Amino acid sequence: MPDAATDFDLAVIGSGGGAFAAAIRATNLGKRVLMIERSTVGGTCVNTGCIPSKALLAVAEARHVALEAHARFPGISTSAGPVDMRELINGKRSLVQTMRSDKYLDLVGEYGWELREGTAAFAGTPEEPVLEVTGPDGARSEVRAAHYLVATGSSPWAPPVEGLQDADYLTSTTAMELEEVPESLLVFGGGYVALEQAQLFARLGSKVTMLVRTRLASAEEPEASRALMGVFSDEGIRVVRRAAVTSVRTDPGAEEVIATATIDGGQEEFRATKLLVATGRRAVTEGLNLDTVGVKTGDRGEVLVQNTLVSSNPRIWAAGDVTGHREFVYVAAAHGSIMVENAFNDAGSEVDYRHLPRVTFTSPALAAVGMTDKEALDAGIRCECRVLPLEYVPRALVDRDTRGFIKIVADHASGKIVGITAVGKEAGNLAGAGVYILEAGMTVEQVANLWSPYLTMAEGIKIAAQSFSTDVSKLSCCAS
Known part of the structure; x- marks a missing residue:
């Protein structure tokens, strides 16, 4: 469209990681950018997701180490008192506010795009889409742009269980605002949010029970599920597998929530003072009037996009959780950058998830x-796999924590590594190293003969590769 026909080159709905990546890239290209946010700037990651949850997980880890260190390390004695949850939450809020200012709000001024508070909805036609923006005072304005980006993210979703809506349940968002540690906590779900939150509250002092439909981390290797089951059992977290929750009710007298679940054909009741529902998220698209401008959505409300991030309307794009793609902030950021290059430079770039790293921040x-x-x-792929217990990794032995493993999946014919999974301390760093291994198309033999610094967890990848052709139990601790 001619510049004279539009107010902006790019109008972005939302202000999370995908929105900011797009706005930064477009501004660097000299484009006129408008960002519209109806609530708090920063999106899920900084406000209610990655930053606050990992901050509290770090606190819980520190307390757990203080309580358990004497069992791991002879010669020291440590202890930890009750948790001041209100103080922890205040500290978390302070960190979130600082990062929201430093990494989001301050950047708007530095790059110079317009940030407008308000609720946006599409109007016009598929050929001539416009945005109607309603400000907090009720005033309305109309925005015309050459391209539009929907980056509205996702929100916690609860399954249609009888009585659940009346149970005053927690989500991953509201759980981060509790000012008291629950005496007991019932968790629905077995994915990464459920895993992190269950261990977090157990380590802060709650008695935690998880009701899981299949197994923990069901999308990952079964060895990971078994390893985490062992860890959680050791920490007093009860995991009930193959549990289908049929109803929820409250017991006002006991101030408890009661969940009924079908397990192995029978019914069982579970009680707790608080209930956390961590059964997934859904795209936030309600009220955007996407159908008015010819944008198709899926069964969960997600904007259906091609791998180039364009929707069914060539002038409307989507990025981040709202696409229904993998829910990581670095995915959203990549989406935002790719979308801008495709919209304004006709780059034709596509999202490639083949070597996408994924981390669940349990401990290990x-x-x-x-x-x-x-x-x-x-x-x-006819694959060949090896699972290396951490008892063969010197770093784990030194840390006196051999809970976990490193697994390599390789093509049997070529030896090319196609997957790496790890449960252990610093497993996220192992996955980061794995990205480069897979991107380079390296083989098991190549990795087995690479340099690797001794007494690092990364050395475990090399040892796992060596296990394809060597009995690693017979290696010296520093054998190459």
């Missing part, structure tokens, strides 16, 4: 990159 952490064993088989 679960991290992976590339394919699982099953995914490789489903893709027609």
Whole structure:
């Protein structure tokens, strides 16, 4: 469209990681950018997701170490008193406010795009879409742009369980605002949010029970599920597998929530003072009037996009959680940058998830990159796998924490590594290293003969590669 026909080159709805990445890239290209936010600037990650949850997980880890260090390290004695949850939450809020200012609000002024408070909805036609923006005072304005980006993120979703809506349940968002540690906590779900939150509150002092439909971390390797089951059992977290929750009710007299679940064909009741529902998230698209401008959405409200991030309307794009793609802030940021290059430079770039790293911040952490064993088989790859227990990794022995493993999935014919999964301390860093291994197309033999610094967890990848051809139990601790 001619510049004279539009107010902006790019109008962005939302202000999270994808929105900011797009705005920064477009501004650097000299484009006129408007960002519209109806609530708090920064999106899920900084306000209610990554930053606050990991900040509290770090606190819980510190307390757990203080309580358990004497069992791991002979010769020291430590202790930890009750948790002042209100003080922890205040500290978390302070960190969030600082990062929101430093990494989001301050950047708006530095780059110079316009930030407008208000609620946006599409109007016009598919050929001539416009945005109607309603400000906090009720005033309305109309925005015309050459391109539009929907980056409205996602929100916690609860399944249609009888009585659940009346149970005053917690979500991953509201759990981060509790000012008292629950005496007991019932968690619905077995994914990464459920795992992190369950361990967080257990380590702060709650008695935690998880009701899981299949197994923990069901999208990852079964070895990861078994490893985490062991960790959680040791920490007093009860995990009930193959549990289908049928109803929820409250007991006002006991101030408890009661969940009924079907397990192995029978019914069982579970009680707790608080209930956390961590069963997934859904795209935030309600009220955007996407159908008015010819933008198709999926069953969960997600904007359906091509790998170039364009929607069914060539002038409307989407980025981040609202696409229904993997819910990581670095995915959203990549989406925002790719979208701008495609919209304004006709780059034709596509999102490639083949070597996407994924981390669950339990302790020990679960991290992976590339394919699982099953995914490789489903893709027609005749694979060969090795699972290395951490008892063979010198760093884990020194840390006196051998809970976990490193698994390598390789193509049997070529030896090319197609997937790495780890449960252990610093597992996220192992997945980060794995990205480069997979991107380079390296083989098991190549990795087994690379330099690797002694007494690092990264050395475990090399040892796991060596296990394809060597009995690693017979290696010296520093054998190359």
